[in-house]
Amino acid sequence: MRLVSGYVLLYLGAFFLLVSSIGLLRLPDVYTRMQAATKATTLGVFFSVVGVGVLNPAWLLECLAVAFFILLTAPISGSALLRASYKAGSQIAPATTIDKTPEFLRGDDK
Amino acid sequence: MMTLNLIYVIVVCVSLALTTMRLIKGPDTSNRAMALDVMTTASVALLVFFALFFGRRIYVDVGLVYAVLSFIGVLVIARFLERGIS
Numbered sequence: 493m494r495l496v497s498g499y500v501l502l503y504l505g506a507f508f509l510l511v512s513s514i515g516l517l518r519l520p521d522v523y524t525r526m527q528a529a530t531k532a533t534t535l536g537v538f539f540s541v542v543g544v545g546v547l548n549p550a551w552l553l554e555c556l557a558v559a560f561f562i563l564l565t566a567p568i569s570g571s572a573l574l575r576a577s578y579k580a581g582s583q584i585a586p587a588t589t590i591d592k593t594p595e596f597l598r599g600d601d602k
Numbered sequence: 603m604m605t606l607n608l609i610y611v612i613v614v615c616v617s618l619a620l621t622t623m624r625l626i627k628g629p630d631t632s633n634r635a636m637a638l639d640v641m642t643t644a645s646v647a648l649l650v651f652f653a654l655f656f657g658r659r660i661y662v663d664v665g666l667v668y669a670v671l672s673f674i675g676v677l678v679i680a681r682f683l684e685r686g687i688s
Contacts, residue, residue: 499606502651506613509644513620516640522632525624529640540614540647541665544654551653554662558650561669562643569639569676576683577632 498547505540508532520585522577530570537562607655614648635679642672 515528538559545555578593618641625637646665653661 509617513617516624529636533643537647541650544650558666565673572680576680580683582632
């Protein structure tokens with residue numbers, strides 16, 4: 493039972509990692525790619541690490557620490573990188589219709 | 603069991619290879635930095651799995667330290683992209 497649930501978690505994580513890399517290749521610009529880069533990768537690593545912890549319960553605490561750290565820091569680094577790439581003038585996909593970031597950065601989007 | 607482990611490693615390595623393609627052809631620096639972030643985060647999963655596979659507990663700690671270093675590195679790259687060297 494423990495073995496089955498551990499491997500299910502492990503393969504769920506591998507699936508999310510694969511989906512995130514496919515999204516990284518196929519999405520049009522850096523702002524949409526960041527969706528795949530942060531959310532799917534975080535979920536993939538989280539499930540993989542928790543799966544290893546379930547497969548070997550003696551390491552569960554360490555694995556949960558790694559998973560918690562990934563869960564804590566991936567959104568921060570993604571947000572910082574995205575803001576920096578907007579300021580560095582990264583290309584926006586032509587399909588984008590509304591871009592409210594300048595007003596947001598000025599602070600008058602009340 | 604061995605086959606299941608092997609399939610997992612192969613799937614994660616295929617994902618790493620696809621991310622490397624984005625790293626190579628990414629149009630600008632922000633795409634490359636993002637691909638590098640994804641690669642290091644996926645490598646943490648691979649490292650923790652290798653800890654289970656080889657039965658060495660220390661690799662989990664190596665994965666934790668690698669995650670910390672990747673986080674700091676991405677923050678430094680983001681700051682550099684935002685303000686330049688100053």
